[in-house]
Amino acid sequence: MTIADLTVTGGRGKDGRAEPVSEITLRMGDIVSIVGPTGCGKTTLINDIELFANRNTPSGRRVLINGESAEESCSSDPARNPIALISQHTNFLSDLPVEDFLSIHATVRAHEGGEAIRETLGFANKLTGEPIIRTSAMTELSGGQTRALLIADAVVIGNSPIVLLDEIENAGIHRTRALELLKEYRKIFVFVTHDPRIALLSDYRVVMRNGAMQEVILTGKEEGRVAAELRKMDDLILDFRNRIRLGERLTENVLEEQMKACGYLT
Amino acid sequence: MKLVICAGPPTTGKTTVLKQVTKKLIADGRRLAFLKIDVQYAEEDEIFSSEFSIPARKVYSGELCPDHCNVMVLGDAIEWASKHDAEILLVETAGLCLRCSPYVEGLLGLIVLEATSGMNLPRKIGPMLSLADIAMVTKIDLVSQAEREVFRARIQEAAPDVSIIETNALHGIGIDPLVRRIAQANEIKFPLFLRGNPPVGTCTICVGKKEIGWKQHFGVVRPLEGEIFYQGE
């Protein structure tokens, strides 16, 4: 199935009142963020999308693919499911070795096994510190390795035109590398995020409160300029995070050098 | 009247699924009755009668295998439910015996499994899964989409003909397809028969002889090495 767009029609917030955003359409290639305080319903919104909600979830929302209700086979046959969801889960409960799990999932998603497994592990290992070994048990993976594998699995094995990602910034993975890798694919990406870098990289963002979509904000030219500055600051912090990880001691000298490199000191 | 037998290992979400089903069927104007069979403790009867005001009761199997107990009492239970003018009788089993799956020929058999249970479970539970019509997979909110899809594949491998429905039973998500299947299910037509073949089980352990080792028993016995055979007259 070729996906042109995905529409969410508004339902009710937690107070039972109609959502201020009554309809939003995401087009192929769009990068969208969902923002809002913890507990405001961000995960619920992307779960509604993944379930092809049809007024049958607590929010009463509807999800349309290419303007129509999704066929039941989208959710009952994973090979025809156009959506991959990377949820906030940071551990697997599955008692299988990584390669067996990926091989079954590749079959389920109608793929050739061998190549897809290699590619998935290659992708995942670009995002982790310590590489994932293909023979280790899924349950042995760390939180970061789990999330990295889920992202790689969704993109490579899932090969889905619509990818929903729930707070990948908290995943303990190379977030900026993940964003760079993901941007190479043309898909609808939906990021639930608290991270200004991810939010401003999006074409637009949905602001949520009290279970309801409140507003859609387009990332304008001015925000684009702000984003460029924020990226520099973020890289600076990431650089120091990495030094700590590698066991370095930090010095004022290094701090000064880095600040100069960013143009904050002359 | 229709009969739905709901099996599944302990705490997989049988009651939670049946509550969601009951809510929807009552909203559609259907009259229901509910029976829970368990070994020594159950409170489902109180839940169903207080939450939905439908006729609900429980049976403790005590010394009897709860699924054998089910086969014994089911006839009376259908009579009880029809006296109460029910259109659908929901039976929640204890889900302890995996071998003597309590489904009835021609009538809807439902197994409830949880997505959190590990990938080998579908291979372990035998007839309770392979003889069911529908497998409801609960707790999908607790696992990743990828795991859910692999779990689905493992169920389908063990039971190629079963329909799989995934649900977050706490929020009633994914319940509608099950409700539709119940509404379309066959009506009870006597005589009723157990689906599949019940396990061979006539031995002296069944009647209370406790000594360990097959040499001490009569009836259908088996040694560690070798097949079952009949010992005695």
Ligand SMILES: Nc1nc2c(ncn2[C@@H]2O[C@H](COP(=O)(O)OP(=O)(O)OP(=O)(O)O)[C@@H](O)[C@H]2O)c(=O)[nH]1
């Ligand atoms: N997160 C989550 N929890 C669930 C779901 N379904 C059931 N539960 C929880 O799982 C626990 C057991 O559910 P029950 O419905 O009592 O399970 P049961 O199979 O009837 O249990 P027994 O009759 O005691 O064997 C309860 O705490 C439920 O709230 C689900 O889809 N998601």
Ligand SMILES: Nc1ncnc2c1ncn2[C@@H]1O[C@H](COP(=O)(O)OP(=O)(O)O)[C@@H](O)[C@H]1O
């Ligand atoms: N539209 C809604 N109607 C009813 N309950 C909602 C709605 N949106 C969210 N909730 C409930 O609010 C709680 C928190 O939602 P969640 O999506 O986990 O928030 P977040 O991901 O933003 O932290 C959940 O229990 C969810 O069921």
Ligand SMILES: [Mg+2]
């Ligand atoms: Mg969340």
Ligand SMILES: [Mg+2]
């Ligand atoms: Mg129960």
Ligand SMILES: [Zn+2]
């Ligand atoms: Zn038994």
